[in-house]
Amino acid sequence: MLSQILEKDGRINITTKADGGKKFYFGASWDTTKGETDLDLCVVYLKGGKATDVIYYGKKTGPGVQLSEDNRTGAGDGDDEWAKIDVSALPADCDGLAIGVIVYAGTDFATVANPLIRGCAGSDEKAPEIFRFPIKDTAFDGDTVLVAARLKKGGNDQWLLEAIGKFYAKGKGAGALKALTELDFTA
Numbered sequence: 001m002l003s004q005i006l007e008k009d010g011r012i013n014i015t016t017k018a019d020g021g022k023k024f025y026f027g028a029s030w031d032t033t034k035g036e037t038d039l040d041l042c043v044v045y046l047k048g049g050k051a052t053d054v055i056y057y058g059k060k061t062g063p064g065v066q067l068s069e070d071n072r073t074g075a076g077d078g079d080d081e082w083a084k085i086d087v088s089a090l091p092a093d094c095d096g097l098a099i100g101v102i103v104y105a106g107t108d109f110a111t112v113a114n115p116l117i118r119g120c121a122g123s124d125e126k127a128p129e130i131f132r133f134p135i136k137d138t139a140f141d142g143d144t145v146l147v148a149a150r151l152k153k154g155g156n157d158q159w160l161l162e163a164i165g166k167f168y169a170k171g172k173g174a175g176a177l178k179a180l181t182e183l184d185f186t187a
């Protein structure tokens with residue numbers, strides 16, 4: 001399967017059977033060439049399209065979700081922050097996950113150097129990449145919250161990955177994190 005390029009406001013439905021279709025890896029990267037920015041990769045537990053909990057730099061693990069260490073500048077090669085997900089270990093009442101990126105410190109997505117998020121079907125960064133979203137040049141000034149993907153529980157315990165390129169202008173830091181958890185994910 002070739003990696004699909006997601007566009008702003010785009011949606012791509014992806015089904016995968018890698019690792020039984022149960023394991024996913026998401027990586028966010030950005031650079032320091034336009035100044036230091038603190039982006040945070042976040043994973044929101046959903047039930048009926050509403051957030052029930054969030055995994056973020058202040059709470060890096062939860063059932064079925066493991067987050068990397070917090071990168072506060074964008075320095076370093078490869079994925080600067082990542083999330084490893086095993087949907088078979090999620091709480092029984094969880095019927096979805098949203099994968100988001102927020103601007104914690106800096107200006108907005110429009111001013112970050114080379115921001116990118118990608119998703120892989122499997123347990124780590126070497127697993128086959130299934131989508132990538134080059135955030136660069138697609139965000140508007142003031143955009144600080146990105147919903148990049150959603151995992152949805154379907155029938156027969158099958159999980160569908162929906163890559164999403166949706167931005168919101170919701171401020172930075174803790175406010176952006178809170179805004180991510182208050183979005184309506186029923187659509």
Ligand SMILES: [Ca+2]
Pocket residue numbers: 038039040041057070071072073081104
């Ligand atoms: Ca960070």
